[in-house]
Amino acid sequence: MSKAFFPRNFLKVYPQAARGEGCFIFTSEGKRYLDASGGAAVVTIGHGVEEVARAMAEQARTLAYAHSSQFESSVAEKLARRILALVPPGMQGRGRVYFTSGGSEATETALKLARQYWIERGDKKRFRVISRKQSYHGATLGALSVSGNVRRREPFAPMLAEWGHVVPCFCYRCPLGLTYPECNVDCADDLERLLESDGSSDVAAFILEPVAGATLGAVAPPDGYLQRIAEICRERGILLIADEVMSGMGRTGRPFAVDHWGVTPDMILFGKGIASGYAPLGGVIAAGHIAEAISGGSGAFLHGFTYNAHPVACAAGNAVLDYIERENLFAGVEARGRDLRASLEPLKRFSIVGDVRGKGLLMAIEFVRDKATREPFPADMHIASRIQEDVLEAGVMTYPIQGCADDMRGDHILLAPPFTITTPMIQTLADALTRAIAELERTHLAGRGGVPAAH
Numbered sequence: 001m002s003k004a005f006f007p008r009n010f011l012k013v014y015p016q017a018a019r020g021e022g023c024f025i026f027t028s029e030g031k032r033y034l035d036a037s038g039g040a041a042v043v044t045i046g047h048g049v050e051e052v053a054r055a056m057a058e059q060a061r062t063l064a065y066a067h068s069s070q071f072e073s074s075v076a077e078k079l080a081r082r083i084l085a086l087v088p089p090g091m092q093g094r095g096r097v098y099f100t101s102g103g104s105e106a107t108e109t110a111l112k113l114a115r116q117y118w119i120e121r122g123d124k125k126r127f128r129v130i131s132r133k134q135s136y137h138g139a140t141l142g143a144l145s146v147s148g149n150v151r152r153r154e155p156f157a158p159m160l161a162e163w164g165h166v167v168p169c170f171c172y173r174c175p176l177g178l179t180y181p182e183c184n185v186d187c188a189d190d191l192e193r194l195l196e197s198d199g200s201s202d203v204a205a206f207i208l209e210p211v212a213g214a215t216l217g218a219v220a221p222p223d224g225y226l227q228r229i230a231e232i233c234r235e236r237g238i239l240l241i242a243d244e245v246m247s248g249m250g251r252t253g254r255p256f257a258v259d260h261w262g263v264t265p266d267m268i269l270f271g272k273g274i275a276s277g278y279a280p281l282g283g284v285i286a287a288g289h290i291a292e293a294i295s296g297g298s299g300a301f302l303h304g305f306t307y308n309a310h311p312v313a314c315a316a317g318n319a320v321l322d323y324i325e326r327e328n329l330f331a332g333v334e335a336r337g338r339d340l341r342a343s344l345e346p347l348k349r350f351s352i353v354g355d356v357r358g359k360g361l362l363m364a365i366e367f368v369r370d371k372a373t374r375e376p377f378p379a380d381m382h383i384a385s386r387i388q389e390d391v392l393e394a395g396v397m398t399y400p401i402q403g404c405a406d407d408m409r410g411d412h413i414l415l416a417p418p419f420t421i422t423t424p425m426i427q428t429l430a431d432a433l434t435r436a437i438a439e440l441e442r443t444h445l446a447g448r449g450g451v452p453a454a455h
């Protein structure tokens with residue numbers, strides 16, 4: 001029978017996900033997968049939590065939907081208050097939370113909010129949003145415009161705006177060829193240099209992932225980087241947008257990753273973990289001065305989606321936060337992250353493992369052809385995908401990505417398990433990776449004479 005569903009990739013055969021329970025997804029054929037990537041860094045509290053399902057059903061029975069141009073709802077207000085309580089103190093007091101249906105919509109909202117903020121302030125020429133190379137802020141055209149992921153941009157390039165990208169902060173492959181701490185985080189000053197050379201009078205904002213998620217593979221900046229970025233934005237009078245769609249909601253060991261460096265942005269974007277996959281939900285946390293530019297100006301933000309602040313999605317968000325609070329899950333991420341790192345570190349003994357990195361429960365393993373020079377594998381060897389497929393065979397889900405080295409080359413596997421992952425499960429993951437990496441190193445690569453000696 002021909003299929004009706006439009007898949008991500010017509011060339012792939014996908015298993016049928018039938019049921020989720022805790023850290024596992026079960027297929028219709030009864031196969032069990034350990035969800036070591038939390039889908040795409042989405043699942044925080046685990047699958048199949050009954051109380052979340054109950055809260056959503058209860059909300060659907062009481063009020064499933066009311067359009068945000070006509071009503072507000074207590075469930076959205078409650079969730080907004082709880083999210084505000086998690087952000088840096090400087091954003092709490094008069095801050096506001098704008099709910100969307102996911103991360104890309106959150107980015108679109110932030111781009112337009114930044115633009116309208118400046119219009120409200122009478123500075124109509126500001127519209128450009130600078131971003132970083134090798135970043136990802138979403139799939140929609142505005143979000144893709146500020147993304148620096150070459151692969152994802154390429155086919156759609158004629159449809160995208162080009163507002164300027166600066167180098168990322170990536171010490172393992174420093175784009176400036178420098179070494180921390182002697183570099184003095186010169187990569188941050190790339191923003192200053194761009195603003196200097198380009199003229200910054202039309203720049204509205206700078207957007208970055210505080211911990212670079214998918215494209216670079218769980219890259220946390222060294223101390224001083226984010227502080228310097230915030231300083232440049234402040235000095236130049238441009239807004240700082242922290243995209244925490246992946247790194248937020250506890251994933252890196254703090255409610256938001258900016259907390260690690262004591263930085264207070266003007267906006268924080270969230271998504272993924274906020275509802276742990278139980279509902280499509282995301283949004284923008286706007287600091288008081290951003291919201292007040294609108295409330296004290298024209299009064300209306302000229303933007304909106306049909307499903308803004310969807311009551312059932314917000315009920316899911318509240319129920320997920322209830323669970324996180326009761327089980328003290330945010331506090332556990334750091335310790336779980338340490339366990340995960342300790343179990344992955346031994347993988348460095350393989351000649352094809354270049355780096356094991358990350359923060360909290362957002363980790364990545366980068367594969368290299370030559371450990372000494374850090375030369376990546378040719379892209380068409382699809383090393384990350386091959387590892388992922390082997391690990392999947394062993395019943396473990398990981399997230400393979402290419403492009404961290406030079407946009408096209410550079411293979412890594414992203415790991416972002418639920419916060420409820422246990423020590424035995426971490427061991428299962430490490431064992432599956434060890435076997436897959438050892439096998440790849442031995443069979444496929446040694447057979448081709450393509451593997452360098454271990455360094």
Ligand SMILES: Cc1ncc(COP(=O)(O)O)c(C=O)c1O
Pocket residue numbers: 040102103104105107136137138139209213214243244245246247271272282
């Ligand atoms: C940092 C970041 N921003 C935005 C997005 C887009 O979110 P969504 O896929 O929910 O639209 C993603 C998705 O991976 C992301 O990692």
